[in-house]
Amino acid sequence: MENTRQSRAARDFIRVWTVIVLIFIYLPVICDALSSLSKSRYFSFPIKRWSMDWWVKTFNSMEIGELVRNSLVIAFAVTIISTVIAFCGALAFARYDWKGKKFFQKAILLPIFFPQPVLGLALLLWFNSIGVPLSWKTAAFAHLVWITPIVTLVIAIAVYGFDPALEDAARDLGASRFQIFRMVTLPVLWPGVWSGMLFAFLLSWGNFPLSLYTTGIDNTVPKWLYSKMVAGYSPMVPTLGTMSTLAAAVVMIAGGAAVYFIRKARSRNS
């Protein structure tokens, strides 16, 4: 009797706690969304007049279209390049034994702990001294420096759970190195690779401190948002913020759905 009452209290506490946490996390996002739907230029609550004007303006703005394109191009480039490098890095990190592995495991962590604004500045100085003009490409490079190690760690977690005997077995059953990679190693590690790709995309899409120093004349979404908040605020800022959040949510949901359907199709076929 005592026991059930206690566990019921615990359950109620967990419920209340969960709701509080959700409110703390989502209240700013909701405020942001609400302010984008207000007709007035400055946000006040309760909202007096609702309007989709700012959404239409943002959507039709050439400048913002350019920003979103830049951010997307950088994010896709970073996702592809970092995942390829990180996959190899993760195998070196967790799968194979080699001289210098311990050093590699520590060295790869350093860029993550390096404060991003300092890293961005350092890269800017470096680009200047070797004479590379700043553009979205230098920004993508800067993102890679910071994001690739993170993706490496994400994929390495999957590699740690990989049983090397699977590769031995495939080889023993006649498979060549490439066949082993294509038919065993990559498919088994795919969930880890997939989450690494999602990380890479979202971290690049939302990155401000590195883009601030390294984009040159090409602007990105986070950089524009910041500059508008410093000077020349308009409700297009929360509108673009909300759009960005929604887009990220769509990417996440689509990613999850893709994995779900691929699994389902795989278990149904053959």
Add this chain to the structure above:
Amino acid sequence: MTDKKTQEDQVPEIKAGATLLDLVHVCRSFDGVPVIKDVNLQIRKNEFFTLVGPSGSGKTTILKMLAGMDQPTTGDIVLGGKSISALPPDKRPTCMVFQFLALFPHMTVGQNIEFPMRIKGIPRDKRVYRAQELMDMVALPEKYYDKNVMKCSGGERQRVAIARAFAYDPEILLFDEPLSAIDAKLRKTLQRELKELHRKSGKTFIYITHSLEEAMFMSDRVGVLRSGVLEQVGTPEEIYRHPNSSFVASFIGDTNIFPVKARPQGGYESPDFPGMEIKIAPTPELLEGKLIVRPESLKVVKDPSEADNVIRCKLRDSFSLGSRSQYLLTSGKKEITLELPHGACGDGTSEVLLGWNAQDAIFVKE
């Protein structure tokens, strides 16, 4: 196509019972530490050969060298007259069933079994047909074809792994203790099935285990390995009846081992039984050695004249083995194990006379 051709080249027709695989002075050391010490062994075509030894005896190393995952430091491995020491695993007509099976977790039962056939480029319909034949052979129900292999039970996974190895159509199947993680009851069933599969398939099986009991149960011949040295090779019967060392004898289970030494006045004596003459038949050539008396060779006697050697013991404990009973007795400080079909063995207070006949004991050098 080229692979298939080289495989055919490697294995000329060999009659059942003739030497198929020949290990010639095989040595393997890791960083200068010898692990396999001059192993010479002939494995015959179509036999079920088991290498048995305690952990660290080098049995897995030998199996890896046979599979091609490791190479001998010196010596040679010859298959059907041709050296295969340098061939990689994917070019050898051997296939291994791994200790933890190494089934591909992202594939169904059917896809796992078809894997080696997909590599060989066998068309899909033939693959599916063969996979179902193999599933039937290892007693997996047909509906398991689409089952996620990770959702199969331990015994079912075992069967999938064996079917997958057969799908490679190897000359020799290697087994790396695949039954060690299976509970006792199922293990007996799988051992019986494996033996039957061996007989039906006509393939050569090389099995490794740390359990001599398992080895004796399934094998045509057994090789006992001790710290990298092949101590004895023979049929289970030979290993049991004529072990050539106390190590081999004790490996099979409980046994009684007494150090013995020739007496100046003739006959033998043992420090375990001071002042008593121990009769050994036939009389060994060596003056010193060990005497092995199996628990079932001992019998309870009423009078010392009933057996060649008789010792006085006290009963300490008794254990039921189901169909038989095992007793632990002591004679002086020496512990003695006795096995009887059934019935009591003294009451624990009075002395028991235990005897064995001279020809029932085995004399070994060490």
